[in-house]
Each structure stands twice: as structure tokens, then as C-alpha cells.
Amino acid sequence: MRQGKTFLSFVFAGLIALLSFFMAPAALADNAAETEGGDPEGEVYVIGTDTTFAPFEFRDPAGELVGIDIDLMKAIAEDQGFRVEFRSMGFNAALQALSANQVDGVIAGAGITEERQEVYDFSDPYFTGELTIAAVEGSGISGWGDLEGESVAVKTGSLSEEWAREMQQDHDFEINALDQTTTMVESVKSGHDKALVDDLPIIAYGIQQGSGLELVSEPEPTGDYGFMVNKGENQELLAMFNEGLNNLQESGEYQEILDHYIGGESGPDPSTFLGLLATSIPALMVGLRNTLLITGISFAIAMALGLMFGFMKLSSNIILRGIATTFIAIFRGTPVLVWAFFFYFGLPQVLGTPISIWVAGALTLSLNGAAYIAEIVRGSVQSVDPGQAEAARSLALTQGQSMRKVVLPQAFKMMTPSLINQLVIMLKDSSLLLAIGFGELLYQAQQIYAANFRTTEVLLIVAAIYFVAIWLLTGLANYADRRVNK
Amino acid sequence: MPNPKTSTIPLVTDDETNVIRIENLRKSFGDHEVLKGVNANVKTGEVVCIIGPSGSGKSTLLRCINGLETITSGDIWLGGFSLADNNVDLNEVRKHVGMVFQHFNLFPNMTVLENITLAPTQVKKYSQDRAQQEARELLHRVGLEDKADARPDSLSGGQKQRVAIARALAMKPEIMLFDEATSALDPEMVGEVLGVIRSLAEEGMTMVLVTHEMGFAREVADRVAFIDSGVIQEHGSPEQIFGNPTSDRLKDFLSKVL
Ligand SMILES: Nc1ncnc2c1ncn2[C@@H]1O[C@H](COP(=O)(O)OP(=O)(O)OP(=O)(O)O)[C@@H](O)[C@H]1O
Ligand SMILES: [Mg+2]
Numbered sequence: 001m002r003q004g005k006t007f008l009s010f011v012f013a014g015l016i017a018l019l020s021f022f023m024a025p026a027a028l029a030d031n032a033a034e035t036e037g038g039d040p041e042g043e044v045y046v047i048g049t050d051t052t053f054a055p056f057e058f059r060d061p062a063g064e065l066v067g068i069d070i071d072l073m074k075a076i077a078e079d080q081g082f083r084v085e086f087r088s089m090g091f092n093a094a095l096q097a098l099s100a101n102q103v104d105g106v107i108a109g110a111g112i113t114e115e116r117q118e119v120y121d122f123s124d125p126y127f128t129g130e131l132t133i134a135a136v137e138g139s140g141i142s143g144w145g146d147l148e149g150e151s152v153a154v155k156t157g158s159l160s161e162e163w164a165r166e167m168q169q170d171h172d173f174e175i176n177a178l179d180q181t182t183t184m185v186e187s188v189k190s191g192h193d194k195a196l197v198d199d200l201p202i203i204a205y206g207i208q209q210g211s212g213l214e215l216v217s218e219p220e221p222t223g224d225y226g227f228m229v230n231k232g233e234n235q236e237l238l239a240m241f242n243e244g245l246n247n248l249q250e251s252g253e254y255q256e257i258l259d260h261y262i263g264g265e266s267g268p269d270p271s272t273f274l275g276l277l278a279t280s281i282p283a284l285m286v287g288l289r290n291t292l293l294i295t296g297i298s299f300a301i302a303m304a305l306g307l308m309f310g311f312m313k314l315s316s317n318i319i320l321r322g323i324a325t326t327f328i329a330i331f332r333g334t335p336v337l338v339w340a341f342f343f344y345f346g347l348p349q350v351l352g353t354p355i356s357i358w359v360a361g362a363l364t365l366s367l368n369g370a371a372y373i374a375e376i377v378r379g380s381v382q383s384v385d386p387g388q389a390e391a392a393r394s395l396a397l398t399q400g401q402s403m404r405k406v407v408l409p410q411a412f413k414m415m416t417p418s419l420i421n422q423l424v425i426m427l428k429d430s431s432l433l434l435a436i437g438f439g440e441l442l443y444q445a446q447q448i449y450a451a452n453f454r455t456t457e458v459l460l461i462v463a464a465i466y467f468v469a470i471w472l473l474t475g476l477a478n479y480a481d482r483r484v485n486k
Numbered sequence: 487m488p489n490p491k492t493s494t495i496p497l498v499t500d501d502e503t504n505v506i507r508i509e510n511l512r513k514s515f516g517d518h519e520v521l522k523g524v525n526a527n528v529k530t531g532e533v534v535c536i537i538g539p540s541g542s543g544k545s546t547l548l549r550c551i552n553g554l555e556t557i558t559s560g561d562i563w564l565g566g567f568s569l570a571d572n573n574v575d576l577n578e579v580r581k582h583v584g585m586v587f588q589h590f591n592l593f594p595n596m597t598v599l600e601n602i603t604l605a606p607t608q609v610k611k612y613s614q615d616r617a618q619q620e621a622r623e624l625l626h627r628v629g630l631e632d633k634a635d636a637r638p639d640s641l642s643g644g645q646k647q648r649v650a651i652a653r654a655l656a657m658k659p660e661i662m663l664f665d666e667a668t669s670a671l672d673p674e675m676v677g678e679v680l681g682v683i684r685s686l687a688e689e690g691m692t693m694v695l696v697t698h699e700m701g702f703a704r705e706v707a708d709r710v711a712f713i714d715s716g717v718i719q720e721h722g723s724p725e726q727i728f729g730n731p732t733s734d735r736l737k738d739f740l741s742k743v744l
Contacts (some may be wrong), residue, residue: 385591387587387589390554390587391587391591391593391650392593393580394583394584394585395580395584395604395609395654396580396657397577406604409595410595
């Protein structure tokens with residue numbers, strides 16, 4: 001019987017198809033994690049790092065995590081006989097993850113500061129940092145004095161911000177604190193900021209890659225970079241790092257690693273747009289797969305929860321209604337990003353156990369989606385003509401039969417366009433999960449332009465991929481809708 | 487008296503002639519009292535037409551009779567069932583009472599046949615075969631046997647209302663209630679629906695009709711009740727009500743509608 005075929009069965013059939021399509025075993029592995037290093041039997045340590053801190057950590061065109069920090073860490077692991085699994089998650093996110101014991105250590109070009117030493121234990125210094133000012137080639141700027149009245153990009157919470165704040169005492173300029181080097185470079189190139197302050201090796205690497213900037217000041221020695229662990233934790237890892245570092249410095253392998261990244265001369269990425277497309281597509285497809293997978297999983301959960309809360313909202317029981325109203329108010333009234341941080345960084349500290357990034361991501365998207373779907377469900381059921389239920393009741397159908405056979409099929413038909421809309425919103429919202437280092441599409445794009453500085457082109461490619469994916473998804477959903485809700 | 491919770495036997499036992507007994511029925515919506523003490527009896531096989539001005543409570547009275555509205559005070563007896571009794575299972579009562587609405591209220595998510603077989607299969611647990619066979623007989627009776635697989639959307643108003651009547655008849659009710667069954671129809675379609683109602687009357691179906699069709703009321707009704715301000719102001723044979731009205735309100739009402 002046709003009315004027995006409810007909308008739900010179609011949604012779940014679709015999602016299961018979607019899931020099984022992408023359910024290659026590799027799909028579930030966090031793509032930001034790879035186990036590397038020496039003894040295959042050795043203990044595995046999870047190391048947090050930045051996403052886009054070339055040349056210390058970034059992804060090469062093949063999507064491999066590389067850089068001074070990465071190579072150094074691997075060489076030390078080799079030397080000391082342990083294994084490492086990297087989580088590239090952004091600098092601040094990595095520090096939060098360390099506090100939450102989501103990772104065992106962090107190597108992210110982190111300067112050894114007193115403030116940080118209060119919370120973390122540092123290794124011996126493995127690199128001496130220098131800061132420099134950079135501006136667009138030929139800008140005529142040659143130091144702080146030329147920046148009066150201008151805006152200067154610095155990296156949030158880093159030594160570059162500290163130095164700029166110090167200089168602000170003598171010079172009148174504004175500070176624009178940004179999260180990532182690529183963002184700072186784009187901000188200068190697009191004219192939002194006149195100059196940027198960042199670590200010398202990073203800017204030097206960018207210039208080598210064709211970022212279009214030039215160094216405009218004498219380097220300012222800043223202090224030393226160190227590997228860190230949570231205060232009092234993982235002391236054996238810290239000891240192995242120090243010993244391994246010492247061995248590498250003596251053997252010369254340490255210098256080889258440095259030369260590989262800041263000694264060579266490679267010049268700007270010479271590839272054409274098509275070449276760029278070809279090299280970036282594999283990594284972007286991994287991102288797309290993760291985007292679709294997390295969206296599919298989250299939407300299935302959101303549908304189940306949304307139906308539950310939608311019906312609770314319609315219930316005559318004041319407690320059920322109250323619970324549903326509260327749930328909807330909380331998740332509609334707060335930004336998605338807040339929950340992403342909460343589930344990935346906050347909750348593990350409360351529970352005392354790490355939470356997988358897939359679980360945190362799915363919780364974030366599905367709870368937010370469920371709040372909207374609950375309202376869609378409530379609205380659609382209420383907008384079915386009350387005469388329909390009356391006719392059913394007058395035929396002696398019970399309340400439940402009248403709901404199942406008469407009201408719900410009509411409500412589902414009405415809510416389908418809104419649900420498709422919600423699915424599209426969820427797919428786009430999934431890009432917010434890059435903030436916690438989830439390897440979705442936009443995250444992969446950041447990895448690529450962090451290494452080659454071709455930000456605009458990579459973003460255009462990503463926008464096109466999103467557009468096509470959403471276009472196909474909407475087409476598919478509308479087709480299914482027409483087939484089922486005739 | 488039959489046990490109302492389990493009974494599926496006819497509403498009326500041999501010693502009862504009044505299948506519907508309405509005793510001092512009052513119905514309020516909040517502070518607004520719509521029915522202010524209605525008393526009436528309907529005999530088995532009788533056709534009663536209810537007339538009265540808009541907002542006088544005609545629909546409310548009809549909806550009280552099949553339990554779509556709860557009773558504020560007083561009582562309605564359908565055979566041995568008292569609707570004021572909270573222990574009475576309304577679904578049991580509704581198996582005996584069919585209702586036809588002004589706006590048809592067909593289920594748009596089902597075909598014509600599915601509209602008709604829904605209640606017999608769900609409520610009476612008939613097999614699909616049996617329910618469909620009976621539904622086709624009913625469609626034949628209302629002249630729509632070729633519309634079994636049509637969607638309600640594709641039917642004219644008159645056809646929709648005939649399907650709605652067939653849908654109500656599928657439960658084999660002993661009482662049929664009609665709430666302005668023809669007033670949403672284009673004039674040329676009124677006749678086909680009235681024809682079906684007339685044939686039901688000839689077969690001896692007990693019916694209560696709220697109607698604005700005074701000519702039809704005069705022709706088909708055994709009795710006509712005039713309701714105004716929440717009470718039955720006057721009732722009697724059609725000849726008496728239309729030919730010899732006594733109250734000023736009825737005279738006034740008839741002068742406007744005739
Ligand atoms: N569910 C309800 N809630 C509140 N007031 C109602 C409700 N249903 C009906 N009423 C009121 O009760 C009064 C009688 O309504 P009812 O529909 O019974 O009148 P009627 O005689 O059928 O009128 P009409 O000829 O226009 O159909 C009206 O004033 C109406 O506003
Ligand atoms: Mg009415």
C-alpha cells in the first residue's frame with residue numbers, strides 16, 4: 001500500500017546507500033592521522049601539530065604531511081624506537097588538545113615562553129626563531145617607522161603578536177591578529193593589511209613558493225622553539241625527544257633536515273591552473289569523501305532526533321514539550337562552532353577520556369540539525385488540515401492510526417523540501433569542522449594553499465566542487481521525493 | 487443494556503425506537519456557550535433536517551453526536567451508549583455513526599479506493615480483498631466505479647462528496663450525519679449528491695442532515711428542526727415548519743432563505 005511507504009524509509013534507504021558507497025575502510029580513519037617512525041612494535045604517541053605552518057609543517061602536493069617539525073619528529077622516533085601518529089589540527093587547537101590530553105605532545109614551531117611553561121613542559125630548544133616584517137614587493141616599507149597609521153597582520157597568540165604589541169608603544173599602527181600564515185599573506189596581498197609580522201623561515205619559505213612578498217626588516221631574534229608535553233605528563237617522551245635531538249645534531253642529520261626546507265632554492269610553483277587542478281584533486285577528493293560521510297552520518301542521526309523532538313513538541317505532555325523546547329532553543333540559539341570546540345576539547349576534559357574527531361563532528365552537526373528538523377517536523381504536522389484527522393477519527397480510526405495513515409504521510413510530503421534544504425545547509429556547515437582539524441574539503445584546500453600559496457585558485461576549485469556536490473545531491477533528493485511522494 | 491466497551495451489536499434494541507436521544511445538551515467553548523440545552527430524539531430510520539442561521543450551533547450539535555466535540559453537560563444516548571460516560575469508547579460509538587463533511591476531507595495521499603478501504607481494513611480488520619470488493623460495490627452505488635484508482639485531486643466537487651459518502655458507508659453505519667454536504671459544491675453538482683442521499687433515505691437509513699437546501703429538506707425529511715441561539719426553537723413535519731411556522735424567529739429565518 002502506498003501510504004505505508006513513508007518518507008522515513010526513503011531517507012534511510014538513501015543514506016544507507018550513500019554510506020555503503022563511501023564505506024571504504026580507509027574512509028573511517030582520520031585522514032589527518034598517520035602512524036610513522038621506528039620500531040613497528042614501539043609505543044605509539046599521538047602528536048598534535050599545526051595545519052599550515054610551512055616549512056615546519058604542511059602538506060606536499062601528494063597530500064603527505066611534511067616539514068621540519070614532521071621530519072625531525074620522525075627522525076627522533078626512528079632514533080629512539082617509538083612510533084608517532086600526527087594530528088594536524090591548527091596551532092591553538094593543538095594546544096587545547098594537549099591540555100585535554102587528546103594528544104601526547106605538540107610540535108608546531110612553538111616558541112618557549114614563560115606563560116606556556118606554566119602549563120606545558122618543553123624539550124631542549126630544537127630551532128632558534130627569528131621574526132621579520134614582510135610586505136608586498138616594492139611597497140617601499142623598510143621597518144616599523146613606515147607603518148604609522150597602517151594595519152599590520154600578526155599571528156594570534158604568537159611571538160609575532162607579542163613583538164608587534166611591544167612596537168606599538170613607539171609606533172602608531174593597528175594590529176590585525178589572524179590564525180594562519182596564508183590568511184596573513186592574503187590579507188597583505190589584498191591590501192587589508194600593509195605588512196605582516198611572522199617567523200622568518202615561514203615567510204622565507206612562502207617567498208620561495210611565490211607568495212609575492214619581500215622581507216623588509218632586519219630579523220628579530222625571538223627565542224627558541226621547543227617540543228612540548230602537558231605539564232607533568234609523558235615525561236619519558238620528553239626525555240626521548242631530547243636524547244634523539246642530541247643524537248641527530250651530532251650525526252648531522254638535523255642540519256640535513258633544515259637545509260632541505262630552508263636552504264634550497266625551488267622557486268614558485270610553476271604549474272598551470274590545470275596542473276594545479278591535477279595535483280590537488282586527489283587530496284580534495286579525500287576531503288569531499290569526508291565531507292559527504294560526516295554529513296550523511298550526521299543527517300541520519302539528526303533525522304532520528306529531529307523526529308523524536310518534533311513529536312515531543314507536539315505532545316500534550318508538558319514535560320516532554322518542555323524538554324523539546326529547551327533542546328531546540330539551545331541548539332538553534334548557539335553557533336555550530338561553539339559546539340565543535342565543546343565536543344572536541346571541552347567534553348574530553350569533563351569526561352577524562354578523548355573523543356574521536358568523527359564523534360565530535362557528528363555530534364556537532366547532528367544536534368544542530370536535529371533542532372531545525374524538529375521544528376520542520378512540528379510545523380509540517382501542524383500544517384496538515386485538521387479536517388483530515390477529524391475525518392479519520394469519524395471513521396473510528398484510533399489517534400495512532402489516524403496519525404500514521406493520514407496525517408504523517410501528508411506531513412512528510414510537505415516537509416521534504418525543507419529537509420532537503422536542511423541537508424544542504426548541513427553539508428555546507430560541515431566545513432566549520434576544519435576548525436578542530438577535521439579533514440573535510442575546505443580543510444584539505446587550506447593544506448594545499450598553505451604549501452603553494454595559490455589561495456584564490458584553490459578556493460575557486462573548492463567552491464566548484466561544493467557547488468557540483470550540492471547540485472547533484474539536491475537533484476538526487478528531488479528525484480527520490482518525486483518517486484516516493486507522488 | 488449492552489456493554490458499550492465490547493458491543494458491536496446494533497445500537498438499537500427491540501424495545502428502543504429512539505436511536506438518538508439528546509438530553510439537555512450544553513456545549514461551551516471557553517466562556518462561549520454555543521448549545522444551551524438541546525433536547526431531541528431521532529427514531530430509527532428517521533430523516534431529520536436541521537436548519538438555522540449561521541453560527542447557531544448546527545455543526546457543533548452534529549459534531550457532539552459522533553464525539554468530535556466533548557459534551558459540557560447533559561447527555562447524548564446513541565442506543566445504549568451514553569456519550570457523557572467517560573468509560574465509553576468513542577471509537578466503538580463511531581463505528582456506528584458515519585459523517586460527511588462540507589469540505590469532503592478526502593485523504594489526498596490515497597486513491598479513491600484506498601480512501602474507502604482504510605477504515606474497514608484498519609478498524610474492522612477486513613482483508614484487503616473483502617474491503618476492496620465492498621468498496622467497489624459502494625462506488626458502483628454512488629456512480630463512480632470507474633474512479634477507483636483516481637486521486638481525490640482529479641475529481642470534481644460532486645464526485646469527491648460521493649466518494650466521501652461511500653467512505654462513510656463502508657463502515658456500515660446505522661446513523662449518517664451530513665454537515666452541509668452540498669454547500670461547497672457548484673450548483674450543477676448539487677443534484678448528484680442529493681440523489682445519493684435521497685436513495686439512502688429510501689433505504690431507511692437514519693440520518694441527521696444540516697442543510698441550507700430548503701427544497702430538499704421539505705422533500706426528504708420526516709422532521710425538520712429549527713435551531714437558533716443554541717436551542718431547538720421549533721420542530722415538526724416539513725409541511726408544518728415550512729408551511730405554518732409559529733415562532734417569529736423561524737418566520738424571519740425562512741423569509742431570508744426561501
Ligand atoms: N472549536 C471551536 N472553538 C471555539 N468556538 C467555536 C468552535 N467551533 C465552533 N465555535 C463557535 O461556536 C458557534 C457555533 O458554531 P457552529 O459551527 O456550530 O455554527 P453553525 O450553525 O454550524 O454555523 P454555519 O451555518 O456557519 O456552519 C460559532 O460562534 C463558532 O464561532
Ligand atoms: Mg456549520
